[in-house]
Amino acid sequence: MTDVQRPDRNAAGDDEILAYVTGQLPGEQRAAFEARLAQDVRLRDEVEILVAAADIVTEQRVQSTADASYARAAATLGLPVPSVTPDEPRRLAPPPRSTWLARLTDWWNSHAGLVQPALVALLLVQSGVIVHYMTQADDSRAIDGEVIQLRGSAMSCNGVWLSPQPDVDLHALMSWVLQYGGSIVSGPDTRGRLRIDFPDQTSYQGFVQDSVARKLAGQIEQVAPCGGHDARQ
């Protein structure tokens, strides 16, 4: 039996009732307490509750230490000693930590005051960076410094920004574009323009020079993504 398992005898400072229940009240104080106990029903009731609680605790402890007690008796009697678990008070203390995870947990607990604000700040910065790139990179292409939105097809070197007439028939516009093999790849942008690309220079030239363009398009701006500059018609 180690010292740490044995209850200490010093009752100084202990709650008087608990000290009485656990038999740690010195003689004179005990007599005085019992004199009060004889006249105070409520105090007697409280002591009875605590004694009953101590009974329950003892019963639990008797059961939890039964194997250890038998092992001790078996050793005395020269009988085979069964393996036993430690007594209850020792189980209350957590097992010694030796794994890297346990050490990390200890370090984390001891530095939580510094690490947690730092991680929150890092998270905020990362969120800002992610949002910044999402607004620029996703489905966007920069051509000559101009950011445009795509509609699912690749950019071509033969394209225009077309501003449709306010009352234009969209079906007629689409039919006209398709006649030259063009496709609407982007838009409308903030100015209401549609980006239309053509498969080759001939189709592009035919499109912009067609007389129908005056009826359907208010303005056609040529883009020169392959090295040239915009040219307005």
Added chain:
Amino acid sequence: MTAEQNVPDEENARPAPEALKRFSHSARFPLFHELARRTFYKAVRKSRYWSRFEDVEDAWQHAISDAFVQKPHTFQCTPAMLADPMLFELAVLKYLNKVAFNKLNDTLTTTGKGFKNSPSFDAMLADNPDFDRLYHAHALYAPSTESIVEKSNLHKALNECLSKLTVLMRDTFNLKLAGYSDDTIKDLTQARTEAAVRRRVSEAKADLVKCVRMKSGEAV
């Protein structure tokens, strides 16, 4: 006290060291040990509730050593006991408890925790029929029906109220009831200070008493 004398009721009682040895090596012995030990603890809780758990266990282990190893000739039994396993077990049970009680009384006296008017084991049995029934029933305590109901209700309420405490508060309070000092409880529960232990104990006690009184229908 080192020499215990078992006084048999019948004149033809004789020492039975071989019977004791056979019994201690029998398959029945582990269960007997558990029952007999529990009986002893119950009797101690009833008459020496202020005893420390470790002192009680030491007294019990002393009795095992004394009865089976150190002084096996001290225990005496009659031919009837030898012929009836139940009678034999009861005789061993009583003898072990007597030796353990005497050892515990010595310890309590040495540490200043004993009372001058603490009755002997035999006097305790003579004055209190409950004890005799306790030993005859092999750990089955047989108090009055009224007492059983009262204790049953109180224990039920206590168990419910104890289960409402947090694990840490319950462990701390249990250790306090077991007689451990605040300093030891601080180490066992990894509390920061002894003041924290005292606060936990005080809160647990107040909560427990209040809860039990409420369950008993008493105004708090």
